[in-house]
Amino acid sequence: MRKNLSTADKREREKQVVDLMIALYCRKKHHTAKEQLCPECLELRSYSHLRSDHCPFMESKTFCSNCRVHCYRPEMRERIREVMRFSGPRMLLHHPVMAVDHMICSMKEKKKLKGEQ
Helix, strand or coil, X not given: CCXXXXXXXXXXXXXXXXXXXXXXXXXXXXXXXXCCCCHHHHHHHHHHHHHHHCXXXXXXXXXXXXXXXXXXXXXXXXXXXXXXHHHHXXXXXXXXXXXXXXXXXXXXXHHHHHHHC
């Protein structure tokens, strides 16, 4: 697990995790070839990158799932949730190091946020 990441590094790490999750979802649900996305998943990926690029809270958060402000449009938020629900558990098999790192960072962030309330 990496500590003291710059804001730009956090943005890239979040994009990388989301990209892998969308790719896994698309490959399994939409039967696309490896390294390819269907138009629907490509749109979701582009949207998630846009949201990440314009996030004013990136400096103080780890991942979007831990953010108090949800900036995704309701339709896109539901789509990304569906991807996360499907891909999250499968990431342990396909990208175990990244999945464990993501879980540890998320748990620490949730614990920190709970202590701030």
